[in-house]
Amino acid sequence: MTPELIVCGILLVAITLYAILGGADFGAGVWEFNTAMRSSKKERDLLYRAIGPVWEVNHVWLIFAIVLMFSAFPVVFAALSRALWIPLLLALLGIFARSVGFAFRAYAAGAVRQQAIFGAVFAFASTSTPFFFGACAGAIAGGLDVDVNGKFHGDYLTGWITPLSVFCSFYAVGLCSYISALFMSCEAMADNDAELTAVWRRRALTMGVILGAFSTVGLGIVAKYAPELWTGFLSKSLPLVAISTATGLISMLCVWKARYQFAAGAAALTVACVILGWGVAQYPWIVPPAIDVQSAKGPDSVLWAMIIVIAAGAVVLGPALGWLFYLFKGQHPNNSKAAATLNQNTTTNASQ
């Protein structure tokens, strides 16, 4: 196996994990935005508590993907930075405002007015970030006016706006809110809160139906505006397309049957297959129609060094990540109380 293929694989894994885990965190903010922040205090507490300890870690998958991309495929990074100048800046603004809004809100406990402002920033930015990342993905999938040296020959301000990019921006927001609704159903269930579980179940079902319709429309848009990608979907990626469709339907069925963890697992698999399917369908192109894996890859010495470092790093990172998620997402007796301690005004808490 060539090093560039291994790195491509790692890159897809990082993007997938960011889409699922980071996407769920964004989705939580999307629901705050959707409901115009009129959610009940109980509902909101659960939401912020669920993402509190993990959102920062989930965000690192993005950094990891960026660093991998510019180290292994520097020309791709240059090309995307130029061609996606506007949507990347807007996505970056969203990431910035979301993180700052969340952190300030979490630590400004007790200051009602400040919390409301930071909460609103968080909700809006959580929606705009996946929107513009979706636009980037759609613009890449539809092909960019770049050359093999990473130079951009299109319009910096409007070149990224295509039917596919517009579709993908809404699709990404929908996907985030669906995954988030599934994870939140799990959280509410673990909290033994029947009322909130019902709320999130209803949201998941609504969003699932919308997404299903969206996906069908999306395939039509791909067929019309990205014919090469469409051919890839129908040939190389067909199994992945089939699996993603099946797991998507299964996840809806699981929500219906109130098996939320299975639903979340199935939905995660759907996202993974969509992203992997996209990658496989457009291979060997990284940025169609000009930049392919071979012409964009850095020197082999660098790629191998990266692979070794990543393999060694995974040995440390894996258990650490496992512990984090065990502590906050596992079936731990203290889970419902644990994160709440951060927001307390006094330190006289004794949960243990």
Add this chain to the structure above:
Amino acid sequence: MSDFFAARLQMALTLGTHIIFACFGIGLPLLLIFVEWRFLKTGDELWRTLGKRWSKTFGVLFAVGAVSGTVLSFELGLLWPEFMGTFGAVIGLPFVLEGFAFFLEAIFVGIYLYTWDRLPPRVHWFTAFPIALSGLAGGTFVVAANAWMNVPSGFKLNKDGRVVDADPMTALFNAGMPAQAAHMIVAALMVTGFMVAAYYAFETIKGRNSEYNRRALAMGLGMGIIAAMLQGPVGHEAGHMVAKYQPIKLAAMEGHFKTTDWAPLRIGGIPNMETRETTMAIEIPGGLSMIAFNDPTATVRGLDEFPDENLPPVAVVHFAFQAMVGIGTMLMGLGLWTLWRLWKKKPMEDNRWLLWAIVAAGPLSIVALEAGWIVTEVGRQPWIVHGVMRTSDAVTEAPGVVPLFIVTVAIYAGLVVGTVVTLQILSRIPMPEPSHDA
């Protein structure tokens, strides 16, 4: 304002802001480890209170540091696509390593912040170590990439200007890396220490002279002073490195125009590009030769040896260097003053002058930090990769960089205000019930 200049200002603003938060990311975990260790050792709840309250401050600063760092990773490509497109692979390894360090840091920050009341105390203490280690490692790796821009190595270019052969280990451990990384990390400890000390010194002046306050002040001041003392020899090493690999930068730092032996060290002075001399400086004969090569007779190359188009803005670099060294010396003096009072066993809070000096030391340490960063970044101009790629060739062709910069100024002003407001809200949380003001 040209788009190119706006891009440079944009980078300076966003990096100059991030670097402050990053310093706390390196320094505060070390203080937290020490404080929680005291608690484990003595069982004194006040240490634990201190740790818990500081960990919230750290939580805010870590989040802001993380997101302002994210901005930079995007900006590397958005503002300097030609640089990243050409050299991304060469400096990739330090960034991948930094990515891992950041990952580990974020994981353990999540655990550490949320498990004060949940994990056994010793285990909780243990979770702070990966945070401190990855903070130190992350800082080292990022600075390694910057040092590579100063002393590039470990790659070959073909005639199209594309990297064909790269040795990532040589690039990572470039000649500039050890001294520059050490200089930066010690600076981070200085900033953290003196900023913490400044806050509690001010509280003391306002009359809040509790045991909590005294311990917090001592922690911060201790770290700041130790770091300030270390910075002397460490900075000296960094000077050697610059003298050896970037003689133009050294000459600009000193406003040194003519190549001479017995080159003087200039204190103050205004570099004049017309007359090619630095006037109104106090000159110490042989001082610069001594600093650069440990030999007062050594020859130091002057700016006149280099073509004009390769010179950085001399005045900016010279003033920034003077500010950095001047403040560094004052902070060492503050350290000696404090130690002398300790030796005389005089309590710190009795001396208003000393307290006000400590209050000033906080912001001054940040000024020194920024001045040092200006020396290394502006001193490298007109190059983005010293001697290999010009900054003007690396910049993006995209429109609207000037408005982007203006918007960014507003956003970052909001960020700083928001951070201060949030930290104020945290500081107003009342102390736990049992009184420790014994």
